[in-house]
Amino acid sequence: MERLILNKLLNWKNSPYRKPLILKGVRQVGKTWILKEFGKRYYDNIAxxxxxxxxEYKQFFETxxxxxxxxxxxxxxxxxxxLPEKTLIIFDEVQDCPKVINSMKYFCENAPEYHVACAGSLLGITLSKPSSFPVGKVNFMQIDPMTFTEFLLANGDKNLAxxxxxxxxxxxxxDAFFNPLCEKLKMYYITGGMPEPVLMWTEAKDVAAMQASLSDIIGSYERDFAKHPDIKEFPKISLIWKSLPSQLAKENKKFIYKVVKEGARAREYEDALQWLVDARLVHKIYRSSAPKLPIAAYDDLSAFKIYLVDVGILRRLSQLAPTIFSEGNRLFSEFKGALTENYVLQSLIPQFDVMPRYWSQSNPPYEVDFLIQHENDIFPVEVKSEANISSKSIKKFKELFPDQVKLRIRFSLxxxxxxxxxxxxxxxxxxxTDKLIDIALKQQKLYNRD
Structure with a gap:
């Protein structure tokens, strides 16, 4: 498979400021494969x-x-x-090896001629703990599920990509491009962007194997819940995880603890939810009160939405059968467009340095699905999964913040x-999206100049 992160890895290899690399990403997203593939392509050998x-390798770092x-x-x-410069050294499954992670400081300071990359399944959890960590001595890189473009390449649709x-x-x-791309997108909603299910579909067109692969991935995530250091959090993490399809199916997708369990309170479940966020299994999107910078200063920390790491995982967790593919555009609008919103967010996150937010007001009720920061501007985003693309909320947003809104963005069919x-x-x-925003702003300038 062709993964676009290979270009970033090559930039890391060639950078004069290269430091040991820590590659983050959820289990089964392809961290080990991508590092080995990178090593095969651009180094003499891999260690x-x-x-x-x-x-037993751990003891070499302890002494x-x-x-x-x-x-x-x-x-x-x-x-x-x-060999210095010629070998890619890969340290895998380092999440339970603090001494290995800490040694990156000494690789950086005393042996910069060695190219070292680390990976691990729950590194987000490990790195969130206050422990001895080589601050400023490593480069970080995030690998996310395959994008739709990567899916097209894997599916043999290079012409469309x-x-x-x-x-x-x-x-x-x-139409010669538009209609096939819509059909391929429906396929992507079914498989998601995790490499193994994509492989099962693109190589063998085996729906049963693809379904089983998604189930296995979900099972591996659920087994990881038991790795929380406080065993009492395990059932809480499981309850939150199983509630996510219901949370996303609601008209107002603000996360509600009572959907997790009747009578549940934030203080009882917030640690369990944070574990899922740190593990990058879910994305936490805060409500913003205004499109101003710095965007984090306007976060309402009591109101947020939760999305899954991958649209295919969400479809499987929601027990939607792949046969929904054949039912027109129902797949795009299923349970109030939850799959589509999840897909759009999943596509936006790797493109922008700042995590998207959303905006809403209650009286009268308006909601803009996402706010994205592109350079020093903030753009409102509305996601429309059905034929009706009227945009009352995004229109209201423009009325309330006329000076801040250069461009409004709508995703639709x-x-x-x-x-x-x-x-x-x-x-x-x-x-x-990132590229299209730049093109649109340039066209706006040309139009206004004329």
């Missing part, structure tokens, strides 16, 4: 050390901080070759177009 399979001694011990124990990459003006897309300050992006172009 791979898995601290879950070979726990010394001398990088040369550590490497000598690893070479002798594993019979692998390690190339077409999307080459769009450089805001104008309607010809309508074609690509710029109507005044309203940019309509077809859902299948969600992972091109």
């Amino acid at each position: 791979y050390f898995n601290f879950d399979e070979n726990e 010394t901080k001398d990088v040369n001694r550590i490497l000598q011990n690893l070479i002798l124990a594993s019979d692998q070759k390690i 190339v077409f999307l990459d080459q769009v450089d003006t805001i104008e309607p897309i010809a 309508e074609n690509l177009k710029l109507d005044g300050d309203m940019l309509n992006i077809p859902l299948f172009m969600a992972d091109k």
Whole structure:
């Protein structure tokens, strides 16, 4: 499979400021595969050390901080070759190895000629703990589920992926591309972006194997819940996890603890929810009171929405059968567009440095699905999964904050177009949003100049 993060990894390899790398991402998202593939393509060889399979390797980091001694011990124990600049050293499953993580400081300071990359399944949990950590001595990189563009490449639709990459003006897309892209997007809703289910579908077109793979991934996540250091949190994490389809199916998708369990209170469940956030299994999106910078200063910490890491995981967790694919556009609008909102957020997060927010007011009720920060501007985003694309909330938002809104963005099944300050992006172009915003702003300037 072609993963676009390979370009980022190559930039890391060639950077004069390169430090040891920590690659973060949920279980089964492809961290190990991508590091090995990167090593095969761009290094003479790979030296791979898995601290879950070979726990004895941990002792080499416990007895010394001398990088040369550590490497000598690893070479002798594993019979692998390690050469400066030419070998990619991969330390895998390091989440339970604080000494290994801490050693990155010494690799950075005393042996920068060695290229080291670390990965682990619950690194977000590990890194959130106050422990000895090499602050400023590592580079971080996040690997997310496969984007729709990556899905197209895996599915053999390179022509469609190339077409999307080459769009450089805001104008309607010809039906010859538009209609197949809508069909492929429905496939992506079914499989999601986790590499193994995508592989099961794209290589063998085996729906049963794809379903089983998604179930296995969900099972592995649920087994991880027991790794919370406080065993009393385990059932709470499970209850929150199982409530997510119901939370997202509600008209107002603000997270409600009573949906988790009757009588549940925030203080009883907030630690369990934070564990899921730190594990990156869910995304927490805060309500913003105004589109101003810094965006975090306007967060309402008591109001937030929760989305899953992947739309395919959400579909499987919601027990929606793949046969829904054949029922027109029902897949896009199922349980009040929850799949579509989750897909759009999943597409936006890797493109922007700042986590999106949402905006709402209660009297009268209005809600804008997302606010995204692009450079120093904040743009309201509305997600429309049905034929009706009237945008009362986003119109109200513009009335309330006229000076802050350069462009309004709507995702829908309508074609690509710029109507005044309203940019309509077809859902299948969600992972091109950053680029499309730049194109739309340039077109706006040209239009206003004329």
